[in-house]
Amino acid sequence: MSGMGPMPPPFRWSIALSSWHLAWLPSALLLIVLVAYLLGARRSPDWPLGRSVAMVLACVVTFLGVESVLGVYDMVLFADHMVQHLVLIMLAAPLFALAAPLDLARQASPAPVRAALTRFLDGPVGAVLLHPLVGFGLYAVFIPVTHLSSLMNFAMGHLWAHHLEQIAFLVVGYLFFRSVFGIEASPHPLHPGFALIYLMAAVPVDTITGLALAMSSHNPYPVYDAMNRPWGPSVLADVHLGGAIMWIGGDGLMLLALIPAAVRWVRYEDRRTREIDAELDRAGAD
Numbered sequence: 001m002s003g004m005g006p007m008p009p010p011f012r013w014s015i016a017l018s019s020w021h022l023a024w025l026p027s028a029l030l031l032i033v034l035v036a037y038l039l040g041a042r043r044s045p046d047w048p049l050g051r052s053v054a055m056v057l058a059c060v061v062t063f064l065g066v067e068s069v070l071g072v073y074d075m076v077l078f079a080d081h082m083v084q085h086l087v088l089i090m091l092a093a094p095l096f097a098l099a100a101p102l103d104l105a106r107q108a109s110p111a112p113v114r115a116a117l118t119r120f121l122d123g124p125v126g127a128v129l130l131h132p133l134v135g136f137g138l139y140a141v142f143i144p145v146t147h148l149s150s151l152m153n154f155a156m157g158h159l160w161a162h163h164l165e166q167i168a169f170l171v172v173g174y175l176f177f178r179s180v181f182g183i184e185a186s187p188h189p190l191h192p193g194f195a196l197i198y199l200m201a202a203v204p205v206d207t208i209t210g211l212a213l214a215m216s217s218h219n220p221y222p223v224y225d226a227m228n229r230p231w232g233p234s235v236l237a238d239v240h241l242g243g244a245i246m247w248i249g250g251d252g253l254m255l256l257a258l259i260p261a262a263v264r265w266v267r268y269e270d271r272r273t274r275e276i277d278a279e280l281d282r283a284g285a286d
Helices: 024-043 049-067 069-073 078-099 101-108 111-122 124-129 132-148 150-157 159-181 192-214 222-227 235-256 258-285
Strands: none
Touching (some): 024 049, 049 069, 069 078, 078 101, 132 192, 150 159, 159 258, 192 235, 192 258
């Protein structure tokens, strides 16, 4: 198996916080992204501080997701692998969406870069890529395909494919949640009320995928049998635990995201009410 390195020691909670899987490439990429963002924010004095904080948190959460103890055991324990996936797509990706990186890139980039970026984002490719239905469709397809098909087994046997999968979780999660939060400029903004429906419609994706794994009668990933892991739960018990994490954890985090979406809708309706009242007052005065 080209993706398998040395077998890590048996997992113990007592050593979890001191276990790290540090690698220079993901660390360098995260550092480059963070520095570029903060430099862009510095060039834009009116850039909201909360968005910069969201970017810092997004990079920290991503770092912890791939280089902490989660990165140590992500190739040998399916349950750990599933926790990592949830951290990336349900925690880090929404934070990247809250940071509104595309808006900052438009605002802070040099004129030639800004013009090229604007042409791309406002063009047909950008209009399709940033459409809410595309974000939803990618999420609805990506989650089951990466867990219920042979793609998962391939990624577990090839480290480069596993790393591409991690990046894909961030990208798909970002495209999904940017429509929910509605912070960034979009050619197809999603009404705040529909954002709630959008989120609730995605809940069954995690539920069905998690239940399929939690109720599996056999190991769907032969690569785990080939590992011959001498410690920890059996392969099937590990798969069942991972499925339960996807089901309960995924649904819980998705429902948690309903809170800011609901707050956004309430604020939107309150603002619209005030605008309508003002229009009626002006019409009465005339």
